[in-house]
Amino acid sequence: MNEHATKAAAFIKDEARTDWHDESLWFVRSKRDKAAHSIPEWEQLRELASQIKDHTLAHLDEYLEAFEAKAQENGVTVHWAADAGEHNRIVYRILSEHKAHRIVKSKSMLTEECGLNEYLEEKDLEVIDTDLGERIIQLREEPPSHIVMPAIHLKKEEVGELFHQKLQTEKGATDPKYLTEAARQHLRHSFLKADAAITGVNFAIAETGGVVVCTNEGNADMGTHLAPLQIHCMGIEKILPKAEHLGVFTRLLARSATGQPSTIFTSHHHKAKKGGAMHIVIVDNGRTTQLGRPDFRNSLKCIRCGACMNTCPIYRRSGGHSYDSTVPGPIGSILTPGIDLKKYSGLPFASTLCGSCSDVCPVKIDIHEQLYKWRQIIAEEGHLPAVKKQSMAIAGSVLSRPGWYKAAGKSARWLTRWLPRPLVYNPLNTWGRDRELPESPKQSFQEWYHKNRPAS
Amino acid sequence: MKIALFIPCYIDQFYPQVGVATLELLERLGCTVEYPEGQTCCGQPMANTGCEQDAIPTYKHYVNTFSGYDYVVTPSGSCAYHVRKHYDVIEQSPAVKQLRKRTLDLSEFLLDVLKVDELKARFPAKVGVHQSCHGLRGLRLGPGSERNIEAPSAIHTLLNMVDGVEIAGLDRADECCGFGGTFAINEPDISVKMGKDRIADHTRSGVEVITAGDMSCLMHLEGILRRQGSPVQVKHIAEILNSQA
Numbered sequence: 001m002n003e004h005a006t007k008a009a010a011f012i013k014d015e016a017r018t019d020w021h022d023e024s025l026w027f028v029r030s031k032r033d034k035a036a037h038s039i040p041e042w043e044q045l046r047e048l049a050s051q052i053k054d055h056t057l058a059h060l061d062e063y064l065e066a067f068e069a070k071a072q073e074n075g076v077t078v079h080w081a082a083d084a085g086e087h088n089r090i091v092y093r094i095l096s097e098h099k100a101h102r103i104v105k106s107k108s109m110l111t112e113e114c115g116l117n118e119y120l121e122e123k124d125l126e127v128i129d130t131d132l133g134e135r136i137i138q139l140r141e142e143p144p145s146h147i148v149m150p151a152i153h154l155k156k157e158e159v160g161e162l163f164h165q166k167l168q169t170e171k172g173a174t175d176p177k178y179l180t181e182a183a184r185q186h187l188r189h190s191f192l193k194a195d196a197a198i199t200g201v202n203f204a205i206a207e208t209g210g211v212v213v214c215t216n217e218g219n220a221d222m223g224t225h226l227a228p229l230q231i232h233c234m235g236i237e238k239i240l241p242k243a244e245h246l247g248v249f250t251r252l253l254a255r256s257a258t259g260q261p262s263t264i265f266t267s268h269h270h271k272a273k274k275g276g277a278m279h280i281v282i283v284d285n286g287r288t289t290q291l292g293r294p295d296f297r298n299s300l301k302c303i304r305c306g307a308c309m310n311t312c313p314i315y316r317r318s319g320g321h322s323y324d325s326t327v328p329g330p331i332g333s334i335l336t337p338g339i340d341l342k343k344y345s346g347l348p349f350a351s352t353l354c355g356s357c358s359d360v361c362p363v364k365i366d367i368h369e370q371l372y373k374w375r376q377i378i379a380e381e382g383h384l385p386a387v388k389k390q391s392m393a394i395a396g397s398v399l400s401r402p403g404w405y406k407a408a409g410k411s412a413r414w415l416t417r418w419l420p421r422p423l424v425y426n427p428l429n430t431w432g433r434d435r436e437l438p439e440s441p442k443q444s445f446q447e448w449y450h451k452n453r454p455a456s
Numbered sequence: 457m458k459i460a461l462f463i464p465c466y467i468d469q470f471y472p473q474v475g476v477a478t479l480e481l482l483e484r485l486g487c488t489v490e491y492p493e494g495q496t497c498c499g500q501p502m503a504n505t506g507c508e509q510d511a512i513p514t515y516k517h518y519v520n521t522f523s524g525y526d527y528v529v530t531p532s533g534s535c536a537y538h539v540r541k542h543y544d545v546i547e548q549s550p551a552v553k554q555l556r557k558r559t560l561d562l563s564e565f566l567l568d569v570l571k572v573d574e575l576k577a578r579f580p581a582k583v584g585v586h587q588s589c590h591g592l593r594g595l596r597l598g599p600g601s602e603r604n605i606e607a608p609s610a611i612h613t614l615l616n617m618v619d620g621v622e623i624a625g626l627d628r629a630d631e632c633c634g635f636g637g638t639f640a641i642n643e644p645d646i647s648v649k650m651g652k653d654r655i656a657d658h659t660r661s662g663v664e665v666i667t668a669g670d671m672s673c674l675m676h677l678e679g680i681l682r683r684q685g686s687p688v689q690v691k692h693i694a695e696i697l698n699s700q701a
Contacts, residue, residue, distance in 0.1 A: 001642065009645040018649065026628070033601060042604035311602065313632050317649050350643065352636025352650075353504065355593035359602035372504070372542075379506030388642070392502045396510030399465065399501075400517045402494035409469040430644040435651075435679030438470040445468040445475035449491050452476075 002346030002385070008318035022316040024152060029310040031259025032360070039255070049248050050364035053301035056239055057291065063206040063239045064282065070209025071280055074271040081283045084114035091116060091198070091231060092123060094279050098229045100125075100195035104187075106213065106220035107131040108200025109147050109304055110233050110283060113326045116198075127198075128190040130219035132183055139166045145320030147327055148257050148306035153319050187219070197223030201234035202303070203249060204280075207242045210270040211280060214253060214263040221267050231279045232269065236287050237300040249303060252362035256305040290338045295373045299334050301363040308357035308367055314350055323347060330357035334370040337378070345383035348374035406446070413440040459489045460522050462530040462559070464671075465497040471671050477698040478531040478562055484698070485570055489529070495521045500538040504637045508545055515546050523551040527569060528559040531694045533591025533669045536561040541594065561595055562694055563610040563669055573617070579699040580620030584663030585611055586654065586677065587630040588670035597669065601629050611669055611693055618696055624661035631657075635676035651680045658688065665689045667696055 001009070012018050036042045056063055068078045079094075081087035087110075095103065103120065105111065105127055117127045117138070129138045133151040137144055139162055144150030151159070156174045163169040169182045199220045203212040211232045213220045224230040240246060254260040272278035291297055309315045309329035320328035325336040325344060333347035348371045357367040378384060379392075398404045416424055417440040425432040443451075459482070463475040482489045498518060499511035518539065522528045530536050539559040546552060566572045587609070591597040598609030615621050634640070634650025641647075655677060658666050666688060668674050674690040681688050 005643040005645070008643060012645045012649055015649075019653075022653070036602075037604050039604070313634065313650050314643070314646055317646050317653075349506075349639070352589065352632050352634060352639050352647075354589035354632035354636070356589070356602060356632065359593055359600055375504070375506035376508050377506075380509075384506055388505060388638075389507070392505050392507035392510050396499075396502050396507065396513060399497040399499065400513035402496055402517075405465070405496045409465070413469060430641045431679070433644060434648040434683060435676065436682040437679065438466075438675050441470065441472050443472060445463045445472035448472050448476060449479075453491070 002349060003324065004318070004322050004346045004350040007322035007324070008314070008350070011319045011322055012317060018317055020155070021153065021319060025310045025316045028149075028258060029307075029360075032256055032307055032310065033259075035255035035259040035261065039251075045248060045252055046362055046364050049252055049303075049362060050301065052240065052245050052248060053363050054298065056241055057237070057297060057300055060236060060239065060291065063241055064236060067204055067206040067209055067239055068282075070206065072209070074209050075278070076209065076271060077277070077279045079279065079281045081281055081285070083285045084283075087114045087233065087281055087283045087285065088116055088119040090281050091233070092120060092125075094229070094231055095120070095125065095196055098196060098277065100229055102190070102194050103127045103196045103198060104130050104190050104194040104219075104223040104227065105198040106200065106215060106223055107134055107150075108198070108233055109327060110200055110235050111198065112144065113285065114233075114283070116233075128187070128194075130187050130190065130217075130223060131215070132180065132217060135183060135187065136162065143321070143326070145328065146306055146309055147304050153321065191222045191226050194223060194227040196229040196231060197227040198231045198233060199224060201232050201238050201280075202253070203240050203246055204234055204238045205240055205243050205246065208270060210268050212246065213267045213269065214250070214265065215267075216258075216260075216264045218265045221265055224267075224269065225273070228276045229279075230269070230272070230276065231281065233281045233283065235283050235285070237302075253303055253305050256307040256360070256362040286339050290335070293338065296334065296338060296370055298365055299331065299338075299367075299370060301365055302331050302335075303363060305362055307360045307362065311356045311360045312351075313354065313356070314352070318350070323350070330367045330371070331365070334365075334367055334374060337374045341378065341381060342383055345378045348372075348378060406444075409444055413444070416440045457487070457527065458525045459487050460525040460528045461489050461491045462495060462498075462522065462528050462535070463491070464530060464532045464535045466675065467531065467671050470675065471692070474531055474671050474692040474694055477692065477694040478529070481562075481694055481698040482529065484576075485566075485572065487570070490525070492521045498535040498538045500535060500542075501637055503538070503542055508542075512546060515543055519543075519546070519552055519555060522555055522559070526558065527565060528555065529562055529565045530559065531562045531669070531692060532671065533561040533563075533588050533595050533597060534672060536564070537590040537594035561591060561597065561669060563591075563597060563614055564595065566697075567610055567613060572614075575614070575617040575697055577617065577697055577699050578619040579696045581664045582622045582624050582662055583615060583696070584624045584626060584658035584661060584666045585609075585615070586633060586658075586666055586668040586673055587611070588668050588673050589630075589632050591669045592630055598630070611667070614693065614697060615667070618699070621696065624658065624663045626657050626661060628654075628657055633673045633677055635673050637672075640676055647676070648680060651676050655680060655684075655686070655688070659686070663688060665691050665696075667691050667693050669693050
């Protein structure tokens with residue numbers, strides 16, 4: 001079994017917990033459905049968003065440069081990072097120049113992708129994640145399991161125990177209100193003494209040079225308002241041409257993510273506050289390579305809403321950690337093979353190709369079709385397990401030859417009918433471990449047809 | 457109208473009664489149906505596993521076997537979808553182009569070509585509909601719960617023409633059953649869990665018979681039902697539409 005299958009099997013062993021995880025995410029998907037179905041023009045919005053993103057990706061170089069020029073006009077310093085390493089070095093350099101030691105950071109999948117926290121901690125800087133879910137997993141020293149709800153895999157009892165150990169809350173406390181209040185008080189200290197605030201970026205507007213940060217907790221705002229230095233880190237694909245395009249995406253983002261009409265905070269940052277400094281770091285880290293792959297280019301349209309995770313029947317039953325990738329779930333399974341094909345060669349197979357991800361996607365990424373295409377590349381490049389490869393070659397030979405097919409079918413039916421059960425249901429028969437094989441009929445349809453429609 | 461019947465490999469071998477029901481149903485509706493000799497498979501098992509190259513000889517065999525008909529009808533949304541969607545890797549001769557357009561799932565053929573609006577069929581049972589993903593999201597045989605679109609569901613439309621059928625409501629209208637071709641054997645734990653969860657949804661509603669337009673989903677669900685010793689039956693939609701009980 002591939003790595004995802006093995007990890008999924010381990011996750012699923014606790015069936016009650018798997019059901020709880022599945023139901024929690026299905027609840028979010030249902031809220032999303034309600035929100036999406038309450039907007040008559042939902043499908044037009046998706047189409048519009050998809051076209052805006054397609055257009056922007058086709059002219060990405062121009063829009064990025066326009067954005068940089070406008071941001072500089074606003075007095076913002078813009079940096080370009082080719083990869084994760086350069087991104088981390090740039091952020092560290094800015095922090096050093098401002099003698100910043102204590103940093104608060106709001107949610108950013110990009111900094112997660114670049115491993116920024118670990119890098120800065122090695123340099124003896126303090127980085128506090130201020131999104132509640134992010135803070136929880138930071139205290140647990142584990143990666144997020146979901147891009148919007150990073151601690152969705154944890155139960156409130158586990159958070160209670162963690163906070164008891166780390167934040168000295170009462171032992172056994174599980175009341176979410178109490179625990180959230182404890183986190184607020186704890187984070188308040190970090191906000192007040194922070195030298196710098198780092199945020200992710202949801203949208204960057206080429207026309208205005210501004211960045212837009214969406215949160216539900218206001219933590220990005222607390223950070224950027226209080227700390228003298230603000231740094232916004234963004235992937236090159238976050239660009240939108242004009243401010244007027246933003247409304248299309250803010251309407252789609254929160255509804256797709258959580259079923260809310262909009263995020264509680266949608267903050268627009270255009271220039272540094274009085275006496276402060278504002279930097280934007282624009283990161284490639286493999287995105288240009290992905291842009292150069294016609295079949296996979298449009299994965300860069302992703303606005304990181306997480307809807308494909310909430311709808312994915314496999315994600316819901318295997319948890320985000322089973323993907324072992326910064327971005328898990330269906331979208332992660334088409335993004336990560338482009339970064340390391342060998343390492344992530346199992347992920348495009350962690351799907352039934354049911355297509356729910358593509359239909360739920362607010363920017364119409366053909367996720368399941370890209371999964372199919374990655375499978376072809378993985379096989380061509382020799383990353384399929386040998387057994388799989390060989391059995392498919394045999395299947396291909398049999399199924400293209402009517403005579404072989406007839407003989408194989410007949411013997412398969414005969415064998416499953418007459419072999420002793422333990423031989424058929426052997427340990428290699430993963431179908432038969434928890435499922436019966438179909439009962440073998442005495443005659444195939446072909447054979448029936450010849451007997452019953454002899455004239456033809 | 458020259459109509460060819462395509463009976464997918466696993467139906468041919470394991471569920472011949474589905475092929476029989478499809479053929480009889482079409483004949484009762486006045487169609488003259490040919491069953492071309494030597495037919496095998498659409499090639500999907502190899503292609504979905506990433507081995508499209510190994511599938512190409514099977515694609516070519518399908519094209520040779522089924523060219524020259526006005527329609528190829530098959531009791532499988534999944535196989536029809538595969539031919540229409542993925543036969544783009546072979547040379548697009550006029551025959552291939554025509555075949556890709558004219559390979560239809562049974563329910564599409566009944567509703568869109570024959571324009572069936574009544575059936576002399578009777579099947580007194582509480583029936584749960586399993587929407588196969590390739591039929592639903594591939595061929596768009598229904599609206600799909602994700603999209604904000606008003607569209608009839610082909611399988612519901614057809615079931616409503618059958619006397620005695622009571623269609624059960626489900627908590628999750630169109631979640632995948634977890635079959636997914638070789639997924640079922642490569643990720644068996646999740647595959648089975650998905651199947652069990654689907655079955656639980658149907659049994660909560662008191663379903664006696666689970667039906668679908670794809671026997672592959674039903675083969676997977678039936679395998680779990682039989683292992684559980686459940687009295688719930690599975691029947692391909694063709695079997696219900698062809699019932700005279």
